Amino acid sequence: MSDFGTTVVGPDPLAPWRSPLGRALHRNRSQPHSRYVQLATLADGRPSNRTVVFRGFYDGSNTLMFVTDTRSAKVADLSPGAWGELCWYFTQTREQFRLAGAITLVTADTVHWGLIQARQHRWEALSAASRQSFYWPPPGDLRAEDTAFAIPAEAVAVSTPPPTFGLVLLQPDWVDHLELRGNPQTRTQYQRQSDGGWQVMAVNP
Amino acid sequence: MSDFGTTVVGPDPLAPWRSPLGRALHRNRSQPHSRYVQLATLADGRPSNRTVVFRGFYDGSNTLMFVTDTRSAKVADLSPGAWGELCWYFTQTREQFRLAGAITLVTADTVHWGLIQARQHRWEALSAASRQSFYWPPPGDLRAEDTAFAIPAEAVAVSTPPPTFGLVLLQPDWVDHLELRGNPQTRTQYQRQSDGGWQVMAVNP
Numbered sequence: 368m369s370d371f372g373t374t375v376v377g378p379d380p381l382a383p384w385r386s387p388l389g390r391a392l393h394r395n396r397s398q399p400h401s402r403y404v405q406l407a408t409l410a411d412g413r414p415s416n417r418t419v420v421f422r423g424f425y426d427g428s429n430t431l432m433f434v435t436d437t438r439s440a441k442v443a444d445l446s447p448g449a450w451g452e453l454c455w456y457f458t459q460t461r462e463q464f465r466l467a468g469a470i471t472l473v474t475a476d477t478v479h480w481g482l483i484q485a486r487q488h489r490w491e492a493l494s495a496a497s498r499q500s501f502y503w504p505p506p507g508d509l510r511a512e513d514t515a516f517a518i519p520a521e522a523v524a525v526s527t528p529p530p531t532f533g534l535v536l537l538q539p540d541w542v543d544h545l546e547l548r549g550n551p552q553t554r555t556q557y558q559r560q561s562d563g564g565w566q567v568m569a570v571n572p
Numbered sequence: 573m574s575d576f577g578t579t580v581v582g583p584d585p586l587a588p589w590r591s592p593l594g595r596a597l598h599r600n601r602s603q604p605h606s607r608y609v610q611l612a613t614l615a616d617g618r619p620s621n622r623t624v625v626f627r628g629f630y631d632g633s634n635t636l637m638f639v640t641d642t643r644s645a646k647v648a649d650l651s652p653g654a655w656g657e658l659c660w661y662f663t664q665t666r667e668q669f670r671l672a673g674a675i676t677l678v679t680a681d682t683v684h685w686g687l688i689q690a691r692q693h694r695w696e697a698l699s700a701a702s703r704q705s706f707y708w709p710p711p712g713d714l715r716a717e718d719t720a721f722a723i724p725a726e727a728v729a730v731s732t733p734p735p736t737f738g739l740v741l742l743q744p745d746w747v748d749h750l751e752l753r754g755n756p757q758t759r760t761q762y763q764r765q766s767d768g769g770w771q772v773m774a775v776n777p
Binding site: 398400403405406407408409412413414415416417418450451452453454456458463465467496499500503504505506507508509510511513516550551554556568569570571572 | 603605608610611613614617618619620622655656657658659661663668670672701704705708709710711712713714715716718721755756759761773774775776777
């Protein structure tokens with residue numbers, strides 16, 4: 368389970384995998400797709416997998432943030448206690464991070480003050496083009512007419528996020544970092560301990 | 573379930589998603605990572621996600637091939653009847669394919685003649701460097717000494733694949749193709765029918 372059910376999260380000490388992940392983000396920053404990551408969840412007992420955009424860490428914590436349309440199929444997969452695994456491949460430096468952990472979905476109904484603020488701030492940071500999609504016809508439904516996608520600029524220039532706007536948090540419990548460069552490759556695993564600390568292990572690639 | 577349990581697969585008619593996927597592979601071919609794809613499976617009831625390398629289609633069929641080390645954690649996830657979902661993002665053309673379907677693991681114990689041949693051919697097609705990893709100490713174990721990774725070239729120049737060499741097949745049942753270029757984006761879903769045909773639907777992005 369995520370910490371968000373019972374306690375206010377953060378500030379946490381920086382987890383030991385944050386430094387290599389931060390370095391990878393920096394070294395691959397010239398490529399916009401370096402912030403694209405694949406999120407696997409469970410849907411009716413089967414794995415489901417899609418690309419999401421990394422939106423930074425939740426205030427002072429090691430928890431990753433993404434945004435989603437609450438009408439999308441993945442939201443049905445994100446009931447309380449849901450688990451997810453991110454697979455993040457950096458094409459320039461040729462390294463992969465896998466991050467597994469509890470998922471929290473933050474919506475207009477969320478009552479946690481810090482999470483309400485985080486959702487608000489992520490909405491404010493979105494471009495007008497990105498905001499538009501939250502006013503489009505429901506994702507995955509039979510294709511609507513083109514006119515249904517013409518959202519006036521004024522409509523999205525609101526400071527309150529629409530109910531379709533969700534924030535997805537993933538709090539890693541286990542991280543696997545594989546660097547393909549080098550022979551043999553370098554692989555490091557990080558396991559969160561019950562006291563909140565991390566065990567770090569060099570393992571075979 | 574996969575077809576491989578009971579029948580010999582292929583040649584199949586080309587599925588309607590093969591043409592857009594082939595086009596994406598062609599247009600992104602200058603980037604080696606265009607053949608890297610994220611495979612989600614289930615591990616002890618939780619989603620698991622890692623990058624695999626696309627190795628082509630199984631003889632005359634719409635089934636995708638990957639190779640794996642049979643000692644890796646994902647093999648434990650690939651019991652008969654296992655399901656997987658691939659998420660394939662093409663960075664150059666900015667499009668995503670999600671492909672969900674039954675997974676078949678082909679090992680030294682497999683008795684299906686076509687699959688034995690496919691495994692043999694994939695081994696023959698591997699570079700010496702890629703072959704070496706199948707002789708390394710078990711993936712995920714505590715890091716062994718460097719000398720354990722020094723595999724002589726002669727050792728891997730064998731025509732018979734070692735027992736650690738596995739072939740992973742994924743036979744898509746459902747495909748979702750999202751093209752990010754354009755506003756609104758284009759999204760098409762393909763659903764396999766019980767007669768083996770495909771239903772094609774334009775859906776909202």
